[in-house]
Amino acid sequence: MSNFQKGKVDIVAVAKAAKVSPSTVSRTFNHPNLVSPATRKKINRAVQSLGYIRNRAAQTMHGKRSGTIGLVVPTINHAIFAEVIQAFSDSIDKAGFSLLLASHGYDLDREYAMVRKFLEHRVDGVALVGLEHSEATARLIEQQKIPALAIWNYSEDSVLPCVGADNRLAGRLAAEHLLALGHRDIGLIFPKTTGNDRAQNRLSAVHDALREMGISVPSEHESETPYSVSQAKQAAISLLTERSRPTALLCGNDVIAQGALFAAQSLGLKVPDDLSIIGIGDFKGSADVEPGLTTIRIPAETIGTLAGERFTDYITSENPGPFKICCQLERVVRATTSPVSVR
Amino acid sequence: MSNFQKGKVDIVAVAKAAKVSPSTVSRTFNHPNLVSPATRKKINRAVQSLGYIRNRAAQTMHGKRSGTIGLVVPTINHAIFAEVIQAFSDSIDKAGFSLLLASHGYDLDREYAMVRKFLEHRVDGVALVGLEHSEATARLIEQQKIPALAIWNYSEDSVLPCVGADNRLAGRLAAEHLLALGHRDIGLIFPKTTGNDRAQNRLSAVHDALREMGISVPSEHESETPYSVSQAKQAAISLLTERSRPTALLCGNDVIAQGALFAAQSLGLKVPDDLSIIGIGDFKGSADVEPGLTTIRIPAETIGTLAGERFTDYITSENPGPFKICCQLERVVRATTSPVSVR
DNA sequence: AATAGTATTGCAAATGTTTTCATAATTTCG
DNA sequence: CGAAATTATGAAAACATTTGCAATACTATT
Numbered sequence: 001m002s003n004f005q006k007g008k009v010d011i012v013a014v015a016k017a018a019k020v021s022p023s024t025v026s027r028t029f030n031h032p033n034l035v036s037p038a039t040r041k042k043i044n045r046a047v048q049s050l051g052y053i054r055n056r057a058a059q060t061m062h063g064k065r066s067g068t069i070g071l072v073v074p075t076i077n078h079a080i081f082a083e084v085i086q087a088f089s090d091s092i093d094k095a096g097f098s099l100l101l102a103s104h105g106y107d108l109d110r111e112y113a114m115v116r117k118f119l120e121h122r123v124d125g126v127a128l129v130g131l132e133h134s135e136a137t138a139r140l141i142e143q144q145k146i147p148a149l150a151i152w153n154y155s156e157d158s159v160l161p162c163v164g165a166d167n168r169l170a171g172r173l174a175a176e177h178l179l180a181l182g183h184r185d186i187g188l189i190f191p192k193t194t195g196n197d198r199a200q201n202r203l204s205a206v207h208d209a210l211r212e213m214g215i216s217v218p219s220e221h222e223s224e225t226p227y228s229v230s231q232a233k234q235a236a237i238s239l240l241t242e243r244s245r246p247t248a249l250l251c252g253n254d255v256i257a258q259g260a261l262f263a264a265q266s267l268g269l270k271v272p273d274d275l276s277i278i279g280i281g282d283f284k285g286s287a288d289v290e291p292g293l294t295t296i297r298i299p300a301e302t303i304g305t306l307a308g309e310r311f312t313d314y315i316t317s318e319n320p321g322p323f324k325i326c327c328q329l330e331r332v333v334r335a336t337t338s339p340v341s342v343r
Numbered sequence: 344m345s346n347f348q349k350g351k352v353d354i355v356a357v358a359k360a361a362k363v364s365p366s367t368v369s370r371t372f373n374h375p376n377l378v379s380p381a382t383r384k385k386i387n388r389a390v391q392s393l394g395y396i397r398n399r400a401a402q403t404m405h406g407k408r409s410g411t412i413g414l415v416v417p418t419i420n421h422a423i424f425a426e427v428i429q430a431f432s433d434s435i436d437k438a439g440f441s442l443l444l445a446s447h448g449y450d451l452d453r454e455y456a457m458v459r460k461f462l463e464h465r466v467d468g469v470a471l472v473g474l475e476h477s478e479a480t481a482r483l484i485e486q487q488k489i490p491a492l493a494i495w496n497y498s499e500d501s502v503l504p505c506v507g508a509d510n511r512l513a514g515r516l517a518a519e520h521l522l523a524l525g526h527r528d529i530g531l532i533f534p535k536t537t538g539n540d541r542a543q544n545r546l547s548a549v550h551d552a553l554r555e556m557g558i559s560v561p562s563e564h565e566s567e568t569p570y571s572v573s574q575a576k577q578a579a580i581s582l583l584t585e586r587s588r589p590t591a592l593l594c595g596n597d598v599i600a601q602g603a604l605f606a607a608q609s610l611g612l613k614v615p616d617d618l619s620i621i622g623i624g625d626f627k628g629s630a631d632v633e634p635g636l637t638t639i640r641i642p643a644e645t646i647g648t649l650a651g652e653r654f655t656d657y658i659t660s661e662n663p664g665p666f667k668i669c670c671q672l673e674r675v676v677r678a679t680t681s682p683v684s685v686r
Numbered sequence: 687a688a689t690a691g692t693a694t695t696g697c698a699a700a701t702g703t704t705t706t707c708a709t710a711a712t713t714t715c716g
Numbered sequence: 717c718g719a720a721a722t723t724a725t726g727a728a729a730a731c732a733t734t735t736g737c738a739a740t741a742c743t744a745t746t
Contacts, residue, residue: 010732021696026734036694051486056463057403058732061701066400068443068464077627079422079428086420089446098460100411101444103432117441120399121411143394229631258628265633278508284420285601289632290608353702364726369704379724401702404731 009050017046029054059124069311070100070118070126071109076195077103078227078255079283081129083300084151084307088127091308095316097124108134108195111169119144125315127151127307131158132197147315151307152298153198154326161314163307163325165196170296170329171205174278177294177331178248179213182340183276185222187239187246189232189256199252202280206250221246225256232259232265240267240275247276247340254279254286254295261289261336272338282332292334299327352393360389372397381510403465412654413443413461413469415454417539420446421570421598422626424472426643427494427650431470434651438659440467451477451538462487468658470494470650471679474501475540489657494650495641496541497669504657506668507626510541513639513672514548516615517621520674522556522639523590525683526619529553530564530582532575532599542595545623549593564589568599575602576609583618590683597622597629597638604632604679613679625675635677642670 005273015022020039027035028043029109035043046052060066069092076285089099100118104110112134118126119140125147128137138159141148150162178186193200210217220242236249236259251257257279264271272289279286282297306325314320358365361380364470371377371386378386389395403409416424432442443461447453455477461469462483468490469502471480483501493505521529530623536543543646553560563585571647579592579602600622614620614634622629625640651670657663 008732011734012732022733023696023698023735024694026732028694030734034694039694051483053459053462053487055404055465055732057409057465058701059402060400061404061703061732062734063701066464066733072363075429076432077425079425082420082422082425085444086418086446089419089444093445098464099444101428101432101442102436103429116396119396121409121441122398122400144396229628233631246448252717259631262631262633285572288576288602288605290605351702354704356701365703366726366728367707367724369702370725373704377724382724400704401731402704404702404733405704406731407704 009052010055011052014043014046014052015052018042034191040301047271065124065315066122067096068098068100068123069120069315070102070115070119070121070123071128072102072104072114072118072126073129074106075103075227076101079285080253080255080281081152081300083284084304085306087301088151088308089304091305092312095308095312097216097312106192108137108193112137112140115140119146123150125311127311128160129153130197131155131160131162132195132200147311147320149307149311149314151303153201154310155322156326158324161310161322161324163303163310163327164324165298165303165327165329167201168205170280170298171202172209173296173329173331174202174250174280175206175209177278177296177333177337178250178276179209181276181337183246183248184213184215184246184340185221185246185248186215186217187223187249188217188251189223189225189239189249189260190252191227191256192224198222202252220244225259227253227255229255229259229262232256233263234259235262236260237267240264240269245275248337249275249277251277251279254281254283254293257293257295257336258286258289261291261293272336273341276337276340280329287332287334291336294334294337295332297330297332300329302326347515352395353394353398356391357386357389357395360393361385401678408467408658409465409515410439411441411443411464411466412658413445413458413464413466415445415447415457415469416472417449418446418570420445422628423570423596423598423624424495424643426627427647428646430647431494431651432647434648435655438651438655440653440655449535449538451475451480455480455483457619458483462489465553466591468492468654470654471503472496473540474498474503474505475538475543490654492650492654492657494646496544497667499667500671501667504653504665504667506646506653506666506670508641508646508670508672510544511548513623513641514545515552516639516672516674517545517593517623518549518552520621520639520676520680521593521619522552524591524619524680526591527558527683528564528587528589528591529558529560529562530566530592531594532566532568532578532582532592532603533595534570534599535567538623545595563587570596570598572598572602572605575599576606577602579603579606583607583612588618591680592618592620594620594622597624597626597636600636600638600679601629601632604634604636616681616684619680619683621680625673630675630677634679637680640673640675642673646670 016190102114127149150160152164154164286293445457470492493503497507622638629636
């Protein structure tokens with residue numbers, strides 16, 4: 001239990017204490033089967049008593065992996081990515097990796113800066129959200145030959161390996177659900193789509209689906225708001241107090257949908273009788289609001305876990321093959337949508 | 344723009360390309376004023392064309408800071424810590440640090456493991472949530488002389504520097520609010536308090552405040568649930584369907600309070616007429632639910648930002664003095680509480 | 687009991703930087 | 717114009733590891 005730390009405790013201090021060479025100490029950690037049980041015991045005792053902790057920085061210098069993976073997300077703050085981050089973190093932790101996390105606030109230039117920062121730390125891989133990134137980021141990844149992964153969005157012609165869902169399909173499913181219920185006056189509340197291919201994919205798919213039914217959304221029924229319950233609530237309130245009110249609201253994600261729901265409630269509108277609302281995502285909590293939110297479920301936890309597993313495999317494997325995983329969406333019909341009422 | 348990467352690009356490759364010595368290249372980065380503008384230009388050009396990226400692992404080996412700070416939170420998943428993590432991340436990023444993030448799921452032994460892991464990465468400091476940690480963790484921090492910080496909770500007799508709020512006071516404020524409104528039958532929904540000093544502080548303060556008024560909470564009005572909207576909702580439903588129903592619910596945090604609110608709504612209870620509900624935290628979204636949640640505001644963003652600033656100062660300063668910062672709580676009265684109605 | 691084989695250990699080089707010290711080049715100014 | 721001061725650069729040691737190779741100590745086989 002005693003530790004006499006005169007100066008730093010490094011591998012040679014341990015070696016000295018155990019009366020062996022540094023090489024042997026190193027081997028005890030990295031190839032324990034190459035060292036005799038007796039010396040291993042001596043060394044472990046020395047490690048204990050000195051409180052030695054391995055120095056990954058020094059290991060990294062030898063071409064050993066750093067044991068870190070960088071994840072860059074648009075935002076940590078909102079419910080949106082919290083679940084994937086958690087799952088991804090747990091998943092790579094199981095494989096012995098640590099998570100370097102950064103956010104860019106939907107600014108792809110900041111995303112580039114974050115990736116660069118991670119590269120300085122010699123991360124073993126970098127995971128990004130979505131498939132749309134700046135030219136510079138792509139070049140950086142290419143040049144540095146750093147394993148990279150795109151999560152959250154899926155496309156078969158992604159350049160990077162990806163684990164995610166088909167956001168275009170998500171938009172279409174949401175639209176089709178409302179259409180099937182007979183809604184024709186549909187309001188759209190989405191975030192800005194620059195630097196956010198998920199939102200863009202969803203929105204364009206929604207427009208496609210509506211157009212196929214010969215429906216176009218009047219501009220006063222289309223609103224733009226950041227991913228924030230309160231701002232979405234405001235946006236929804238002003239949309240819903242226009243002269244003509246849509247019978248349904250299709251929201252860019254569940255955060256916005258919750259805002260819309262609260263907006264409706266604060267205006268005294270009955271959901272779903274007076275107004276149907278559908279979100280996309282099925283975030284934590286969406287099941288529990290009253291009434292329960294109808295939404296298109298994106299399996300965040302599955303995506304995070306799978307991404308972590310496959311990516312660490314990819315990184316540690318000898319000759320890694322690229323992979324693309326499309327996680328299934330699911331229409332979750334709860335209580336915020338109903339057939340359009342006869343007027 | 345060309346890069347001929349025959350092998351690795353390190354500082355000596357850059358030196359060669361710029362026809363200077365490695366030392367000069369290093370100096371250009373670390374003490375640019377010591378090298379002539381002309382050579383600096385040459386070197387920068389070489390850096391560009393080779394796509395060189397500095398290697399912090401190698402720097403770290405020289406006793407230079409690694410430029411990383413480890414943050415260990417109980418959970419990333421819920422709204423609870425998302426806001427602090429975001430603020431902390433942004434704040435340390437401004438000071439040039441990167442965030443290593445891990446979660447322990449309210450298990451203090453896992454917390455220890457995470458801190459150890461971070462120590463292997465030679466983080467420049469480690470931030471933990473709360474003031475209660477395992478004996479082993481405390482010893483580790485002490486022995487390794489690693490700068491450590493406690494966030495989220497504040498106590499003047501904390502051993503570690505801390506930036507947070509007085510959770511005992513938070514509990515008391517919540518209780519006093521309900522008492523002032525005339526409530527005497529108060530239900531309590533809290534998480535398990537082991538390994539969670541925040542919850543423990545709040546709960547014991549609530550009990551103290553009630554006791555001072557001669558009130559004791561019958562066990563059927565006290566319920567335990569994890570921080571999860573849906574589980575809290577279930578817990579609240581069963582509490583509210585007991586024979587005798589309390590007139591108010593005091594919840595361990597806003598996640599639980601939201602669950603309780605939804606529970607009440609799903610039971611057809613009018614909030615606040617039939618039931619008052621108060622939370623603690625004032626998370627994102629609490630302002631926007633309908634009716635808006637009355638709560639005790641813990642300034643998560645302020646805490647995160649301040650913690651990041653002070654901690655990086657602390658780490659980079661020559662002779663750091665310890666600090667303890669108590670962030671002010673605020674009672675936020677919205678629409679889920681009202682005076683107890685005459686029965 | 688000698689030989690071959692195997693298990694265990696140590697030596698030394700290598701990894702990519704930074705920094706101290708020394709040296710060379712340039713400027714200042716008496 | 718030359719000495720002193722200043723500025724710019726390079727050589728080499730140091731940082732904490734890992735690993736290929738060589739050396740030594742055992743074990744088994746005949």
